[in-house]
Amino acid sequence: MSRTHEDAFVHTTEQVRSRVSGFLRLTAAERIEKVSYFLDEAFRVPVFGLRVGLDPILSVIPFLGSWFGVVLSAYFIWEAWNLRVPWHVYPRMLMNIGVDAILGAVPVAGVVSDAFFKANVRNRRLLLRYVAKAKKAAEARHGVEVFDKDGRPV
Numbered sequence: 001m002s003r004t005h006e007d008a009f010v011h012t013t014e015q016v017r018s019r020v021s022g023f024l025r026l027t028a029a030e031r032i033e034k035v036s037y038f039l040d041e042a043f044r045v046p047v048f049g050l051r052v053g054l055d056p057i058l059s060v061i062p063f064l065g066s067w068f069g070v071v072l073s074a075y076f077i078w079e080a081w082n083l084r085v086p087w088h089v090y091p092r093m094l095m096n097i098g099v100d101a102i103l104g105a106v107p108v109a110g111v112v113s114d115a116f117f118k119a120n121v122r123n124r125r126l127l128l129r130y131v132a133k134a135k136k137a138a139e140a141r142h143g144v145e146v147f148d149k150d151g152r153p154v
Contacts, residue, residue, distance in 0.1 A: 029127075029128055032079055032124050032127050033128075035076070035120070036121055037053070039053045040052070040118040040120045041053050041118070041121065042054065043057075045115075050115060052115045054069075054072070055072070055073070055114050055118075055120065056111055056115045059104045059110045059111045059114045062107065063105070066101055066104040066105045070100070076093060076097075076124070076127060077093060077094070079127060080127055082150065083130065092126060096122045097119050097123070099119065100114065
């Protein structure tokens with residue numbers, strides 16, 4: 001039985017749907033880890049041993065690449081909102097994204113700075129530190145489990 005082009009597309013669409021629904025079923029901490037890894041650490045530069053992700057690769061595209069990286073980095077703000085992170089964490093997260101955007105906007109040096117200043121890793125650390133504190137505080141209150149805004153466990 002031969003497969004048509006449309007069958008291959010449907011199969012691919014089903015795979016994408018499956019991956020997206022699988023991603024949404026992860027806990028907030030797992031999603032934060034995966035997105036941070038993908039944006040800042042997914043690939044290893046062979047000669048230097050430096051890990052880079054999609055963010056520095058996008059910086060190669062003049063102007064648009066840097067702004068697309070900022071849009072992707074905004075995901076961490078959304079997760080922070082869902083986790084009900086205290087207000088004093090947001091300025092640090094926005095500062096990390098802003099510094100990354102400003103450094104990434106410089107034509108050639110921006111790619112190098114994006115490889116070394118990993119705003120998404122920094123924001124991941126901030127959020128996971130908050131998640132750990134929230135879980136510890138919840139366990140101190142007799143094993144109460146911590147949930148995000150949508151009712152999923154953190």
